[in-house]
Amino acid sequence: MAVRKQDVAEQVARRAPTMADLADRHELYEDSVQNVEEECEFVSTTFREIRGRDAHSFREDFCGTASASCEWVRQGPERSAFGVDLEPEVLAWGRDNRLNRLTDEQRARLVLLESDVMTVETPPVDVVGAFNFSYFIFKSRALMKQYFESVYRSLKDDGVFILDAFGGYEAFEEMKEKTKYENFSYIWDQAKYYPVTGEMLCHIHFKFPDGSKMKKAFTYDWRLWTLPEVREMLEESGFRKVTVYWEGDDGDGGGDGVFTPDDKGEADAGWIAYIVAER
Numbered sequence: 189m190a191v192r193k194q195d196v197a198e199q200v201a202r203r204a205p206t207m208a209d210l211a212d213r214h215e216l217y218e219d220s221v222q223n224v225e226e227e228c229e230f231v232s233t234t235f236r237e238i239r240g241r242d243a244h245s246f247r248e249d250f251c252g253t254a255s256a257s258c259e260w261v262r263q264g265p266e267r268s269a270f271g272v273d274l275e276p277e278v279l280a281w282g283r284d285n286r287l288n289r290l291t292d293e294q295r296a297r298l299v300l301l302e303s304d305v306m307t308v309e310t311p312p313v314d315v316v317g318a319f320n321f322s323y324f325i326f327k328s329r330a331l332m333k334q335y336f337e338s339v340y341r342s343l344k345d346d347g348v349f350i351l352d353a354f355g356g357y358e359a360f361e362e363m364k365e366k367t368k369y370e371n372f373s374y375i376w377d378q379a380k381y382y383p384v385t386g387e388m389l390c391h392i393h394f395k396f397p398d399g400s401k402m403k404k405a406f407t408y409d410w411r412l413w414t415l416p417e418v419r420e421m422l423e424e425s426g427f428r429k430v431t432v433y434w435e436g437d438d439g440d441g442g443g444d445g446v447f448t449p450d451d452k453g454e455a456d457a458g459w460i461a462y463i464v465a466e467r
Protein backbone atom coordinates (compact mmCIF):
# COMPACT_ATOMS: atom_id res chain seq x y z
CA MET A 189 0.00 0.00 0.00
CA ALA A 190 1.37 3.40 -0.95
CA VAL A 191 2.02 5.82 1.92
CA ARG A 192 0.63 9.26 1.16
CA LYS A 193 3.02 12.15 1.82
CA GLN A 194 0.17 14.07 3.43
CA ASP A 195 -0.46 11.21 5.91
CA VAL A 196 3.16 11.24 6.98
CA ALA A 197 3.11 15.02 7.41
CA GLU A 198 -0.07 14.78 9.51
CA GLN A 199 1.46 12.02 11.63
CA VAL A 200 4.55 14.13 12.27
CA ALA A 201 2.42 17.15 13.16
CA ARG A 202 0.33 15.01 15.60
CA ARG A 203 3.24 13.39 17.42
CA ALA A 204 4.51 14.79 20.68
CA PRO A 205 7.53 17.03 20.22
CA THR A 206 10.86 15.27 20.73
CA MET A 207 13.62 16.54 23.01
CA ALA A 208 15.43 17.76 19.88
CA ASP A 209 12.34 19.73 18.80
CA LEU A 210 12.24 21.45 22.18
CA ALA A 211 15.95 22.13 22.55
CA ASP A 212 17.65 25.42 21.74
CA ARG A 213 20.90 25.03 19.77
CA HIS A 214 22.50 28.13 21.28
CA GLU A 215 21.85 26.94 24.86
CA LEU A 216 23.27 23.52 23.98
CA TYR A 217 26.33 25.10 22.34
CA GLU A 218 27.08 27.23 25.39
CA ASP A 219 26.56 24.30 27.78
CA SER A 220 28.95 22.09 25.83
CA VAL A 221 31.74 24.24 24.41
CA GLN A 222 31.89 27.58 26.17
CA ASN A 223 33.15 28.60 29.58
CA VAL A 224 33.01 32.39 29.55
CA GLU A 225 33.89 32.73 33.25
CA GLU A 226 37.22 30.97 32.66
CA GLU A 227 37.78 32.89 29.42
CA CYS A 228 37.29 36.28 31.12
CA GLU A 229 39.41 35.18 34.07
CA PHE A 230 42.24 34.23 31.70
CA VAL A 231 41.95 37.57 29.88
CA SER A 232 41.94 39.62 33.12
CA THR A 233 44.78 37.75 34.82
CA THR A 234 47.01 37.58 31.75
CA PHE A 235 46.56 41.27 30.92
CA ARG A 236 47.36 42.29 34.50
CA GLU A 237 50.45 40.04 34.55
CA ILE A 238 51.94 41.40 31.34
CA ARG A 239 50.82 45.04 31.53
CA GLY A 240 50.78 45.68 35.29
CA ARG A 241 47.32 47.26 35.12
CA ASP A 242 43.73 46.09 34.77
CA ALA A 243 42.07 45.74 31.38
CA HIS A 244 38.82 47.69 31.14
CA SER A 245 37.73 47.59 27.50
CA PHE A 246 37.20 44.33 25.64
CA ARG A 247 36.16 43.55 22.08
CA GLU A 248 34.78 40.06 21.52
CA ASP A 249 35.21 39.19 17.84
CA PHE A 250 32.96 36.42 16.41
CA CYS A 251 30.90 36.99 19.58
CA GLY A 252 27.91 34.80 18.66
CA THR A 253 25.52 35.08 21.61
CA ALA A 254 27.91 37.62 23.25
CA SER A 255 28.07 35.64 26.47
CA ALA A 256 31.73 36.50 27.06
CA SER A 257 30.95 40.22 26.61
CA CYS A 258 28.08 39.89 29.10
CA GLU A 259 30.38 38.21 31.61
CA TRP A 260 33.02 40.92 31.03
CA VAL A 261 30.69 43.84 31.86
CA ARG A 262 29.24 41.93 34.84
CA GLN A 263 32.69 41.74 36.41
CA GLY A 264 33.02 45.45 37.24
CA PRO A 265 31.48 48.91 36.70
CA GLU A 266 34.62 50.23 34.97
CA ARG A 267 34.40 47.56 32.25
CA SER A 268 33.01 47.96 28.75
CA ALA A 269 32.63 45.57 25.82
CA PHE A 270 31.91 45.43 22.12
CA GLY A 271 30.54 42.18 20.69
CA VAL A 272 31.05 41.76 16.92
CA ASP A 273 29.30 39.19 14.75
CA LEU A 274 27.94 39.32 11.22
CA GLU A 275 24.99 36.99 11.84
CA PRO A 276 21.84 38.93 12.85
CA GLU A 277 20.07 35.77 14.12
CA VAL A 278 22.70 34.91 16.73
CA LEU A 279 22.99 38.55 17.86
CA ALA A 280 19.20 38.77 18.29
CA TRP A 281 19.29 35.56 20.34
CA GLY A 282 22.04 37.02 22.51
CA ARG A 283 20.07 40.22 23.00
CA ASP A 284 16.89 38.33 24.00
CA ASN A 285 18.50 35.62 26.11
CA ARG A 286 21.79 36.99 27.49
CA LEU A 287 21.83 40.79 27.46
CA ASN A 288 18.33 40.71 28.98
CA ARG A 289 19.86 39.14 32.11
CA LEU A 290 22.11 42.17 32.66
CA THR A 291 21.07 45.20 34.69
CA ASP A 292 20.35 48.39 32.71
CA GLU A 293 23.64 49.81 33.97
CA GLN A 294 25.60 46.75 32.78
CA ARG A 295 23.80 46.70 29.43
CA ALA A 296 24.72 50.36 28.86
CA ARG A 297 28.38 49.32 28.86
CA LEU A 298 27.94 46.66 26.15
CA VAL A 299 27.53 47.39 22.45
CA LEU A 300 26.63 44.70 19.91
CA LEU A 301 27.80 45.33 16.36
CA GLU A 302 26.43 43.43 13.40
CA SER A 303 29.56 43.60 11.31
CA ASP A 304 32.40 41.71 9.67
CA VAL A 305 35.38 41.52 12.05
CA MET A 306 37.57 42.37 9.07
CA THR A 307 36.08 45.83 8.60
CA VAL A 308 34.48 46.71 11.95
CA GLU A 309 35.56 50.01 13.48
CA THR A 310 35.63 50.44 17.24
CA PRO A 311 37.43 52.87 19.57
CA PRO A 312 40.84 51.52 20.73
CA VAL A 313 40.42 48.75 23.32
CA ASP A 314 42.67 47.04 25.89
CA VAL A 315 41.87 43.54 24.66
CA VAL A 316 40.47 41.94 21.51
CA GLY A 317 39.46 38.30 22.01
CA ALA A 318 38.70 35.71 19.31
CA PHE A 319 37.64 32.43 20.87
CA ASN A 320 36.60 28.96 19.88
CA PHE A 321 38.90 29.06 16.86
CA SER A 322 36.53 31.29 14.89
CA TYR A 323 39.37 33.02 13.03
CA PHE A 324 40.11 29.67 11.30
CA ILE A 325 37.49 30.82 8.75
CA PHE A 326 40.26 32.87 7.11
CA LYS A 327 41.90 30.26 4.91
CA SER A 328 44.79 32.13 3.30
CA ARG A 329 47.77 33.87 4.89
CA ALA A 330 46.79 37.07 3.05
CA LEU A 331 43.28 37.13 4.56
CA MET A 332 44.45 36.09 8.02
CA LYS A 333 47.08 38.84 8.06
CA GLN A 334 44.52 41.37 6.88
CA TYR A 335 42.39 40.41 9.90
CA PHE A 336 45.34 40.43 12.34
CA GLU A 337 46.47 43.83 11.05
CA SER A 338 42.98 45.27 11.57
CA VAL A 339 42.95 43.89 15.14
CA TYR A 340 46.38 45.47 15.71
CA ARG A 341 45.00 48.86 14.64
CA SER A 342 41.97 48.42 16.96
CA LEU A 343 44.09 48.05 20.10
CA LYS A 344 45.38 50.72 22.48
CA ASP A 345 49.17 51.22 22.40
CA ASP A 346 49.59 48.58 25.15
CA GLY A 347 46.66 46.47 23.99
CA VAL A 348 46.66 42.69 23.76
CA PHE A 349 45.02 40.28 21.31
CA ILE A 350 44.02 36.90 22.79
CA LEU A 351 43.04 33.93 20.64
CA ASP A 352 42.74 30.22 21.12
CA ALA A 353 43.81 27.32 18.93
CA PHE A 354 43.39 23.56 18.87
CA GLY A 355 45.53 20.82 17.46
CA GLY A 356 47.27 17.52 18.15
CA TYR A 357 47.47 14.54 15.83
CA GLU A 358 43.76 13.69 16.27
CA ALA A 359 42.84 17.13 14.92
CA PHE A 360 43.97 15.97 11.47
CA GLU A 361 41.72 12.90 11.48
CA GLU A 362 38.23 12.50 10.07
CA MET A 363 36.45 11.34 13.23
CA LYS A 364 33.58 11.91 15.64
CA GLU A 365 33.88 12.44 19.36
CA LYS A 366 30.92 12.15 21.71
CA THR A 367 30.72 13.84 25.11
CA LYS A 368 27.83 13.00 27.42
CA TYR A 369 26.12 15.70 29.44
CA GLU A 370 23.19 15.31 31.83
CA ASN A 371 20.39 15.83 29.29
CA PHE A 372 22.12 15.43 25.94
CA SER A 373 25.23 14.27 24.14
CA TYR A 374 27.49 16.62 22.22
CA ILE A 375 29.08 15.24 19.08
CA TRP A 376 32.10 16.95 17.53
CA ASP A 377 32.32 15.73 13.94
CA GLN A 378 35.53 16.30 11.99
CA ALA A 379 33.81 15.34 8.75
CA LYS A 380 36.51 16.27 6.20
CA TYR A 381 40.16 17.15 6.22
CA TYR A 382 42.13 17.93 3.07
CA PRO A 383 45.90 17.65 3.65
CA VAL A 384 46.80 19.57 0.50
CA THR A 385 44.90 22.73 1.45
CA GLY A 386 44.68 22.26 5.22
CA GLU A 387 40.92 22.81 4.98
CA MET A 388 38.57 21.03 7.34
CA LEU A 389 34.80 20.76 7.59
CA CYS A 390 33.36 20.21 11.06
CA HIS A 391 29.87 19.89 12.48
CA ILE A 392 28.33 19.89 15.91
CA HIS A 393 25.41 17.48 16.42
CA PHE A 394 23.34 16.91 19.55
CA LYS A 395 21.64 13.68 20.61
CA PHE A 396 19.00 13.26 23.29
CA PRO A 397 17.93 10.48 25.71
CA ASP A 398 14.65 9.97 23.78
CA GLY A 399 16.70 9.04 20.70
CA SER A 400 16.03 12.29 18.85
CA LYS A 401 18.87 14.19 17.19
CA MET A 402 19.75 17.69 16.13
CA LYS A 403 22.10 17.09 13.23
CA LYS A 404 24.50 19.77 11.96
CA ALA A 405 23.35 22.27 14.58
CA PHE A 406 26.53 24.17 13.67
CA THR A 407 28.93 23.78 10.75
CA TYR A 408 32.45 25.17 10.44
CA ASP A 409 34.33 25.48 7.18
CA TRP A 410 37.86 26.17 8.38
CA ARG A 411 41.53 25.83 7.69
CA LEU A 412 43.31 23.96 10.46
CA TRP A 413 46.18 26.34 11.18
CA THR A 414 49.15 25.28 13.30
CA LEU A 415 50.59 27.31 16.17
CA PRO A 416 53.85 28.28 14.41
CA GLU A 417 51.85 29.54 11.41
CA VAL A 418 49.56 31.64 13.62
CA ARG A 419 52.54 33.01 15.58
CA GLU A 420 54.37 33.95 12.40
CA MET A 421 51.34 35.69 10.92
CA LEU A 422 50.78 37.66 14.15
CA GLU A 423 54.42 38.76 14.20
CA GLU A 424 54.30 39.69 10.52
CA SER A 425 51.16 41.73 11.27
CA GLY A 426 53.07 43.93 13.72
CA PHE A 427 52.61 42.26 17.11
CA ARG A 428 55.76 42.79 19.19
CA LYS A 429 55.57 39.61 21.24
CA VAL A 430 53.51 36.45 20.77
CA THR A 431 53.31 33.88 23.57
CA VAL A 432 51.58 30.51 23.60
CA TYR A 433 49.93 29.51 26.88
CA TRP A 434 49.81 25.73 27.21
CA GLU A 435 47.39 23.85 29.47
CA GLY A 436 48.67 21.90 32.50
CA ASP A 437 48.00 18.22 33.10
CA ASP A 438 45.29 17.02 35.53
CA GLY A 439 47.29 13.82 36.14
CA ASP A 440 44.52 11.75 34.54
CA GLY A 441 45.27 12.36 30.87
CA GLY A 442 43.23 15.57 30.67
CA GLY A 443 43.87 19.31 30.95
CA ASP A 444 43.65 21.09 34.31
CA GLY A 445 42.34 24.41 32.96
CA VAL A 446 45.54 26.26 33.99
CA PHE A 447 47.39 27.84 31.06
CA THR A 448 51.00 29.04 31.38
CA PRO A 449 53.57 30.34 28.87
CA ASP A 450 55.34 27.51 27.05
CA ASP A 451 57.67 27.75 24.07
CA LYS A 452 57.53 24.05 23.17
CA GLY A 453 54.26 22.34 24.18
CA GLU A 454 53.75 18.58 24.04
CA ALA A 455 52.81 16.10 21.30
CA ASP A 456 49.37 15.41 22.79
CA ALA A 457 46.62 13.70 20.78
CA GLY A 458 44.37 16.76 21.23
CA TRP A 459 45.12 20.08 22.87
CA ILE A 460 43.70 23.59 23.23
CA ALA A 461 45.99 26.57 23.81
CA TYR A 462 45.74 30.34 24.17
CA ILE A 463 47.83 32.69 22.06
CA VAL A 464 48.59 36.09 23.54
CA ALA A 465 49.81 38.74 21.08
CA GLU A 466 51.10 42.01 22.54
CA ARG A 467 50.93 45.20 20.50
Ligand SMILES: C[S@@+](CC[C@H](N)C(=O)[O-])C[C@H]1O[C@@H](n2cnc3c(N)ncnc32)[C@H](O)[C@@H]1O
Pocket residue numbers: 221222249250251252253272273274275278303304305306319320321322325
Ligand atom coordinates in the same frame (compact mmCIF):
# COMPACT_ATOMS: atom_id res chain seq x y z
C1 LIG B 1 32.34 29.38 16.52
S1 LIG B 1 31.16 30.71 16.69
C2 LIG B 1 31.93 31.48 18.07
C3 LIG B 1 31.01 31.85 19.21
C4 LIG B 1 31.70 32.32 20.47
N1 LIG B 1 32.58 33.46 20.22
C5 LIG B 1 32.50 31.24 21.15
O1 LIG B 1 33.61 31.51 21.63
O2 LIG B 1 32.04 30.12 21.26
C6 LIG B 1 31.60 31.70 15.31
C7 LIG B 1 30.80 32.99 15.11
O3 LIG B 1 31.51 33.80 14.19
C8 LIG B 1 30.60 34.50 13.36
N2 LIG B 1 31.35 34.95 12.17
C9 LIG B 1 31.83 34.19 11.16
N3 LIG B 1 32.52 34.96 10.29
C10 LIG B 1 32.50 36.22 10.78
C11 LIG B 1 33.06 37.47 10.34
N4 LIG B 1 33.79 37.55 9.23
N5 LIG B 1 32.82 38.57 11.07
C12 LIG B 1 32.08 38.50 12.20
N6 LIG B 1 31.54 37.34 12.68
C13 LIG B 1 31.74 36.22 11.97
C14 LIG B 1 29.48 33.52 13.15
O4 LIG B 1 28.28 34.17 12.81
C15 LIG B 1 29.41 32.80 14.50
O5 LIG B 1 28.45 33.39 15.34
